[in-house]
Amino acid sequence: xxxxxxxxxxxxxxxxSHPRMFSVADKELEILRVLYNTVLGNYLKLENQMKRxxxxxxxxxxxxxxxxxxxxxxxxxxxxxxxKCLREKLKGLRDQYQLTEYASHTWVKSIRKHFxxxxxxxxxxxxxxxxxxxxRKKLFGQAKKVMFLRKGEMASFEGKTNTTGWRYHNQHLVYxxxxxxxxxxxxxxxxxxxxxxxxxxxxxxxxxxxKGKPKPSPIFxxxxxxxx
Numbered sequence: 269x270x271x272x273x274x275x276x277x278x279x280x281x282x283x284x285s286h287p288r289m290f291s292v293a294d295k296e297l298e299i300l301r302v303l304y305n306t307v308l309g310n311y312l313k314l315e316n317q318m319k320r321x322x323x324x325x326x327x328x329x330x331x332x333x334x335x336x337x338x339x340x341x342x343x344x345x346x347x348x349x350x351x352k353c354l355r356e357k358l359k360g361l362r363d364q365y366q367l368t369e370y371a372s373h374t375w376v377k378s379i380r381k382h383f384x385x386x387x388x389x390x391x392x393x394x395x396x397x398x399x400x401x402x403x404r405k406k407l408f409g410q411a412k413k414v415m416f417l418r419k420g421e422m423a424s425f426e427g428k429t430n431t432t433g434w435r436y437h438n439q440h441l442v443y444x445x446x447x448x449x450x451x452x453x454x455x456x457x458x459x460x461x462x463x464x465x466x467x468x469x470x471x472x473x474x475x476x477x478x479k480g481k482p483k484p485s486p487i488f489x490x491x492x493x494x495x496x
Contacts (some may be wrong), residue, residue: 279462283441286448293434293443296387300395301422303379303387307372307399308414320364327354327361367407372396387425388433394426398409462463 318324331354338347362368377394405411427433433443440447452459 270298270307279459281459282451284448284451286446289441289443289446289448292446296391297422297425298356298419299383299387300421302383303376303392304422305397305416307375307396308380308403308416309376311367311399311403311407312414314365314367315403318361318367321361324358326359330354331358338480362407369397369404369415372400381433388427390428391425391433394428421471436466438467 272364274295331351334347334351334354338344338351341347373393373396376396380387380389380392402411402414406414423433427435435442437447439452441448441450450463
């Protein structure tokens with residue numbers, strides 16, 4: 269079941285230069301790139317093992333056959349029940365071969381340890397979830413293949429809370445004993461409003477003008493998600 273998400277957006281602001289801090293961020297991005305690719309590789313290896321099973325091949329053939337029949341007779345209760353049973357069997361196989369998001373959160377523990385636990389656990393889990401979402405599209409036929417990230421292609425990372433690791437505080441990006449302020453240009457009311465609500469952790473509404481007509485758009489800006 270999909271997790272409901274509130275309306276959201278991304279505000280991008282520059283940071284004042286901080287060579288030491290940015291160097292740490294670059295190193296963590298590279299670690300997370302390796303983590304992402306490793307998780308993706310694990311999924312692909314396990315998927316290939318599952319697809320070699322005779323029962324998997326048989327159930328996929330049966331699934332395609334039932335779908336063709338249902339296209340001609342959508343209300344047939346027998347076919348609907350058969351479809352449900354096959355989907356449950358295939359889900360059981362996916363669980364057996366660890367083709368789930370939860371599995372990736374287990375794998376990252378050893379990957380983090382390999383790199384001396386230099387990246388935050390929540391950030392590592394979020395990165396693993398990104399790999400899962402990419403693989404999931406292939407697993408369910410929404411994409412033909414997945415792409416591994418080359419060196420320098422991991423452009424961002426995200427945490428689960430704004431209390432540990434990389435975080436936003438009082439218009440500064442903070443990490444351990446380092447911090448650098450946001451770079452603001454002039455008196456931008458839009459940016460000031462967003463930062464004010466972010467710090468107060470309050471919901472607010474932003475008005476979008478479409479074809480000359482104001483259109484209120486409810487936006488809930490959550491401060492428990494930090495992204496670099």
